[in-house]
Amino acid sequence: MARIDGVTVECVRGDITAQEDIAAVVNAANAELRPGGGVAGAIHRAAGPGLEEECRPLAPISPGEAVITGGHGLPNRYVIHTLGPVYGRDEPAAELLASCYRNALRLAEENGVESVAFPAISTGVFGYPVEEAAEVALGTVLEEAPRLGSVRLVRFVLFGEEDFEIHRRVLSRLAGEG
Known part of the structure; x- marks a missing residue:
């Protein structure tokens, strides 16, 4: 865990669809914002069909782009x-x-969101090496933290033990704790 300008950044092992204390979860989406495998499939299954309906007019999106919807059946x-x-x-x-x-994070700020949970974006079927992805992800969040107003908690939710350990180690190093 790290604290930067009042923003807590933490890594936990768990299921991104079960983060009941988090205002916004991030979906590692496909360009069409459709249910798929991995994180996108899990989020769509947990949210129900209303999520796909709300997503339809927002697609397609390009790499690096982000859009926001309601949580539907998610907590x-x-x-x-x-x-x-x-x-x-x-x-x-x-x-x-x-x-x-x-x-x-920009969309979270624009919507007054105080807590955000991220998966390890691009590390599954998109093939991004976990350690490299963790460096970019955590480095970016730590860099953005001083500019955040409403977001006070950023949680990285890692499904597997190895991914969790890598993220925890990278966070510790980038935050100057190890």
């Missing part, structure tokens, strides 16, 4: 959908990935 007020880069295809990958986090 969260909002879902922020962002399209991460496909590693080795969408370039510059690091800049596009950083834009996912920056644009999601």
Whole structure:
């Protein structure tokens, strides 16, 4: 865990669809904002069909872009959908990935959201190496923290133990704790 200008950044192991104390969860979406595999599939299943209906007119989105919808059947007020880069295809990958986090935080701020939960965007089927992605993700969030007004908590929710350990280690190092 790190605190920057009143913003707490933490990493937890768990299920992004079960973050009941978080106002907005971030969906590692596909360009069409449709249910799919991984995080997008889990979020759409938990939210129900209303989420897909609300998403339809917002699609397609490009890598790095983000849009916001209601939470529907999720315990969260909002879902922020962002399209991460496909590693080795969408370039510059690091800049596009950083834009996912920056644009999601911008939408959270615009909507007065006080807490946001992120998955490890682009690390699943999009092939982004977890450690590299964690460096970009956590580095971007720590860089943005001083500019955040309403967002007070940013949580990275990692499903697997290895992903969690990598993110925890990178956060500790970037925050100057290790």
